[in-house]
Amino acid sequence: MLDLNIGVMLIIAGIFLITMVLLKMWLFEPLVKFMDEREAKLKEELEMISKNAQDSKEIEEEIQSILKEAKEDARKIVEEARLKASEEAEKLKAVKVKEIEEAKESLRLQLQKEKEELIKELSKDKNEIKTLIENKIRDAA
Secondary structure, three states: OOOHHHHHHHHHHHHHHHHHHHHHHHOOOOOHHHHHHHHHHHHHHHHHHHHHHHHHHHHHHHHHHHHHHHHHHHHHHHHHHHHHHHHHHHHHHHHHHHHHHHHHHHHHHHHHHHHHHHHHHHHHHHHHHHHHHHHHHHHHH
């Protein structure tokens, strides 16, 4: 039936053990080492990604803050410009009102002068007409 040869079995067992030791040294240990290094590298990259995400979030928040400040500054500048323009308009309006008042006063004085001159001329003409009438009355009488 079956002949069991212990010598052959021991040789096969020895070859099997030697093969397992060689596989462990040349295959399993380098493979495990490679997998451990890869896992460490992946963990490191995940940490870096997480850190970069946090940095990106902080940068985005900083950008939003800067934009908010810029908008506020722009609003202030516009408001200041609006106020300055309003003040300038009020000053210009006051100057123009003063000029108009001065022109009105000048015109009033000029009209007063012309009125006085007209009164003088009419008075002069009145005297001439009176003299002419008196002469006509004397001539007629």
